[in-house]
Amino acid sequence: MLPMDEPALQRLVAAWQRVESRYRAYGLLLPGQPSFICQPQACDAHCCRSFSVSLGDHEVQRMQATAGLSPVEFLESEEGEPIALPLARPYLLARVENRCALLSPDLACGRYEGRPDACRLYPHQVLVVDETTGRPSATASGAPVAAVDQFLRGEPGGTLPLLLRHLECPGFTGPPLTAAAWAVLLRNTCELQYGGPPWP
Numbered sequence: 001m002l003p004m005d006e007p008a009l010q011r012l013v014a015a016w017q018r019v020e021s022r023y024r025a026y027g028l029l030l031p032g033q034p035s036f037i038c039q040p041q042a043c044d045a046h047c048c049r050s051f052s053v054s055l056g057d058h059e060v061q062r063m064q065a066t067a068g069l070s071p072v073e074f075l076e077s078e079e080g081e082p083i084a085l086p087l088a089r090p091y092l093l094a095r096v097e098n099r100c101a102l103l104s105p106d107l108a109c110g111r112y113e114g115r116p117d118a119c120r121l122y123p124h125q126v127l128v129v130d131e132t133t134g135r136p137s138a139t140a141s142g143a144p145v146a147a148v149d150q151f152l153r154g155e156p157g158g159t160l161p162l163l164l165r166h167l168e169c170p171g172f173t174g175p176p177l178t179a180a181a182w183a184v185l186l187r188n189t190c191e192l193q194y195g196g197p198p199w200p
């Protein structure tokens, strides 16, 4: 059952109002609001130019498998070896002329099937908020996805998953999100962001 009744949505709005001052770059995305359709011409593919994208091993392997590229062809490298930083996602997508090296001249992703998780997430994000304290909740393994499932089942719980959109992105011009599409987007974004099953 989807908890699309007014009280459930008001819980999300109230939780967002308690944290939004710390997340000024984002807005709360609710059913009925415009969906995202990439409009690279409208922003000159701003996201593929502005962010350095880090990748983990599974993303490198996916890019290799789908794009047929060797790691040094799409990762920042030195002396023929990808640079590995001391991070959970240690590799960096290669950049040229201050943009992602895979951005096509027509402003489409040149390796869309293999694109990293960060590119799949953008411009959405899930923030889990403790409904009692009004603070972002700890993200113990599995907790964010459990919070999503609990909310989508209409069960009361101590944490609420807020689906956010990056305000700078001009792509929110699509048809209004149905309740079902919103629920799928919320869950898929959460799984991808917090390390759930691979994005289909």
Ligand code: SF4
Pocket: 047, 048, 053, 093, 100, 101, 102, 103, 104, 108, 109, 110, 111, 112, 115, 116, 119
């Ligand atoms: S991999 Fe594709 S979507 Fe990601 S930054 Fe590069 S061009 Fe953009």
